[in-house]
Amino acid sequence: MTKDDHLTFRQFMLKEYREHGVSKDLIFLLEDIATACRTISHKIRSGAFAGTLGATDDTNVQGETQKELDVIANDQFMLHCANCSRVAALVSEELDNVIWLKDKAEAGDYIIYFDPLDGSSNLELNISVGSIFSIVELKEPLTELTDEAVLIPGSEQICAGYSLYGPSTSLVVTTGHGVNGFTHLAGSGEFLLTFPNMTVPAATNEFAINASRQKFWEPPVTRYIDECLAGPDGPRGKKFNMRWVASMVAEVHRILTRGGVFMYPRDSENASMGGRLRLLYETNPMAFIIEQAGGKASTGEGRMLDVQPTDLHQRIGVVLGSSEEVDLVESYHS
Numbered sequence: 001m002t003k004d005d006h007l008t009f010r011q012f013m014l015k016e017y018r019e020h021g022v023s024k025d026l027i028f029l030l031e032d033i034a035t036a037c038r039t040i041s042h043k044i045r046s047g048a049f050a051g052t053l054g055a056t057d058d059t060n061v062q063g064e065t066q067k068e069l070d071v072i073a074n075d076q077f078m079l080h081c082a083n084c085s086r087v088a089a090l091v092s093e094e095l096d097n098v099i100w101l102k103d104k105a106e107a108g109d110y111i112i113y114f115d116p117l118d119g120s121s122n123l124e125l126n127i128s129v130g131s132i133f134s135i136v137e138l139k140e141p142l143t144e145l146t147d148e149a150v151l152i153p154g155s156e157q158i159c160a161g162y163s164l165y166g167p168s169t170s171l172v173v174t175t176g177h178g179v180n181g182f183t184h185l186a187g188s189g190e191f192l193l194t195f196p197n198m199t200v201p202a203a204t205n206e207f208a209i210n211a212s213r214q215k216f217w218e219p220p221v222t223r224y225i226d227e228c229l230a231g232p233d234g235p236r237g238k239k240f241n242m243r244w245v246a247s248m249v250a251e252v253h254r255i256l257t258r259g260g261v262f263m264y265p266r267d268s269e270n271a272s273m274g275g276r277l278r279l280l281y282e283t284n285p286m287a288f289i290i291e292q293a294g295g296k297a298s299t300g301e302g303r304m305l306d307v308q309p310t311d312l313h314q315r316i317g318v319v320l321g322s323s324e325e326v327d328l329v330e331s332y333h334s
């Protein structure tokens, strides 16, 4: 064991404070988010007994049926994020509008964007799901507390992370100084550092895409996938493997562990909505994490983090992971 093995989340974050000046307010907030994630993990694991794996009668602003656990997870995020006096506003996949927690939003205040339970269609199947979050620190006070005021590009994030509820519960976080993964030690109430300095290799031979949408793909995507499938005799000169969990948190976690590329491109069917996944609380936080791990994240045409959001629940095409693959897809688009 080195001295950094199995540091508690708090010990690790205090090291980030000493080494990189990460704010103590952010550390307290992240501890609260970690508590929300541990609680959500517990609620998922007991969901079959509580009868909460299934759907409610409601749909969210996306027009998607809400699961009982979507609502429970959202409540946990709301409860635990409201504890920090610097949090000015919350934006959730499950809420139509911004929730303002303060009368005024000052420079230095935080906006938190979250998808409380991503991949929740997997719940009844006992397949991995996750929570995603993103934190922006305001550089200037906001003059008006409107939904438009929080349409801030992903490059302004100071922190992003996710919790993966799989065979174990992971918490993966970046504060802009690399990516570190923690595992919940069941029964201890602690996340311990188990995957320090996670990185995405530049090259890979594994891709993830929902191939059932092939007939809707744009030509650059069809070309890219066809070339992967052509294997050693094709232009790529190597064999590719495919995975599709239908849970972005699990796909990103795999890519941070062994490389790969994940795509949910804009296509002819979802183009009128801009794509499938949501910019502010799905693709931006994952893009920040992937870049911090040495990978790339693109809309297909350009860097995800440079996109100026135009809508709270804006959808967008995404390709992220090993940099050589992301560059290749982008080159096919140009």
Ligand code: F6P
Pocket: 118, 119, 120, 121, 210, 246, 247, 248, 249, 264, 277
């Ligand atoms: O929230 C979106 C999401 O559940 C992602 O986690 C996942 O990558 C995607 O949708 C799965 O989409 P599909 O249902 O098309 O496989």
Ligand code: MN
Pocket: 093, 115, 117, 118, 119, 282
């Ligand atoms: Mn989601």
